Amino acid sequence: MIRTHALTKDFVVSRTRTVHAVRGISLDVEPGELVAVLGPNGAGKTTTLRMLTTLIPPTSGTAEVAGYDVTTHPDRVRAAIGYVGQGGAGGAAQLVRDELTAQGEIYGLDRRTARARAFELLEALDLTEQADRKVESLSGGQKRRLDVAVGLVHEPSLLFLDEPSTGLDPHNRANLWEHILRMRTAAAEPMTIVLTTHYLDEADTFAERVLVVDHGQVIADDTADALKAELAGDLVTLRVAPQHAAELAAVAERAPGTRSVRTTTDRTEGTVEIRIADGPGATPGLLRAADAAGLPVRRVDVARPTLDDVFLGLTGRSLRETAVADGPDSEAGEDSTGATTSSSDNAGPTKKEVLA
Numbered sequence: 280m281i282r283t284h285a286l287t288k289d290f291v292v293s294r295t296r297t298v299h300a301v302r303g304i305s306l307d308v309e310p311g312e313l314v315a316v317l318g319p320n321g322a323g324k325t326t327t328l329r330m331l332t333t334l335i336p337p338t339s340g341t342a343e344v345a346g347y348d349v350t351t352h353p354d355r356v357r358a359a360i361g362y363v364g365q366g367g368a369g370g371a372a373q374l375v376r377d378e379l380t381a382q383g384e385i386y387g388l389d390r391r392t393a394r395a396r397a398f399e400l401l402e403a404l405d406l407t408e409q410a411d412r413k414v415e416s417l418s419g420g421q422k423r424r425l426d427v428a429v430g431l432v433h434e435p436s437l438l439f440l441d442e443p444s445t446g447l448d449p450h451n452r453a454n455l456w457e458h459i460l461r462m463r464t465a466a467a468e469p470m471t472i473v474l475t476t477h478y479l480d481e482a483d484t485f486a487e488r489v490l491v492v493d494h495g496q497v498i499a500d501d502t503a504d505a506l507k508a509e510l511a512g513d514l515v516t517l518r519v520a521p522q523h524a525a526e527l528a529a530v531a532e533r534a535p536g537t538r539s540v541r542t543t544t545d546r547t548e549g550t551v552e553i554r555i556a557d558g559p560g561a562t563p564g565l566l567r568a569a570d571a572a573g574l575p576v577r578r579v580d581v582a583r584p585t586l587d588d589v590f591l592g593l594t595g596r597s598l599r600e601t602a603v604a605d606g607p608d609s610e611a612g613e614d615s616t617g618a619t620t621s622s623s624d625n626a627g628p629t630k631k632e633v634l635a
């Protein structure tokens with residue numbers, strides 16, 4: 280469904296500065312897969328999606344989407360895909376049903392078919408009651424569901440969602456996901472979905488495959504469970520008296536399966552954090568070893584890893600803390616502005632771009 284080879288995007292920001300937003304991504308996505316692209320701000324997620332959806336041309340490399348090359352057959356690609364960008368649908372003063380019908384017509388449906396499809400989607404996405412309201416009057420969650428409806432109006436076999444649930448509260452996020460998953464399986468052939476997200480739990484729960492992107496490159500690609508097992512390991516935290524922490528850390532270093540040990544101490548307590556392959560299985564052995572060394576453990580916690588631990592294991596940075604300041608490399612050093620640029624294709628993605 281998607282095949283890229285060494286896909287690259289450089290933005291020439293000024294005579295002396297080039298932002299290397301995407302640095303040679305090669306990947307294959309099979310039909311029916313649900314893939315989450317995860318990474319810090321500025322990692323190159325949106326730029327990758329914009330190349331795959333034909334909004335911007337690659338600097339080099341190739342990308343085939345739904346069987347067509349994005350550079351030589353952009354129209355064919357556009358007809359086959361749906362794209363829900365970060366900006367959301369336009370037409371704020373339009374009625375919801377008119378907006379959706381118009382989008383269907385833009386995709387070549389005749390008016391009657393477009394209207395029927397619009398009502399079908401409004402029903403499926405729980406927006407029938409809002410059909411006669413103006414788009415601008417919708418709540419955040421309703422607006423985002425309308426965005427998804429717009430992306431699905433021409434029954435694409437491949438849907439791109441750029442941060443679909445950013446800004447929604449947990450209830451609306453769950454609700455949006457319920458709808459997305461229902462729409463996915465309701466299609467004749469299971470829809471392929473590629474989404475970017477900042478929500479680690481969302482990628483963990485819903486995606487069948489997680490691509491971790493950093494500095495314009497894919498640094499990990501597997502199921503969330505496999506990534507966590509291979510790259511993070513469980514976290515066993517042992518608390519002891521402060522004077523015992525260093526010795527306990529040395530004991531933990533020698534335990535079978537230990538990947539790393541971190542120690543912190545304050546006046547009252549020492550904390551030894553042990554990354555280990557099988558936390559629940561390894562804990563009794565750790566406690567026995569501590570006891571044999573005369574180091575009484577006050578408290579034990581065992582935590583399963585998160586995708587943030589995976590990112591931490593891969594990069595030494597936490598995804599939660601890696602903010603805009605950690606932009607991509609550019610020839611003149613770090614650049615995180617992106618917004619003010621002399622590049623010719625610097626406009627943000629909008630629904631209209633896709634449909635034009």
Ligand SMILES: Nc1ncnc2c1ncn2[C@@H]1O[C@H](COP(=O)(O)OP(=O)(O)OP(=O)(O)O)[C@@H](O)[C@H]1O
Nearest residue numbers: 290300320321322323324325326616617620624625
């Ligand atoms: N048109 C542009 N001109 C110059 N730089 C750009 C342009 N578009 C994106 N960039 C830069 O390319 C890098 C990758 O941006 P991109 O939007 O792809 O990241 P992202 O992973 O989607 O980030 P976020 O999670 O914040 O949306 C960023 O440093 C951004 O500033």
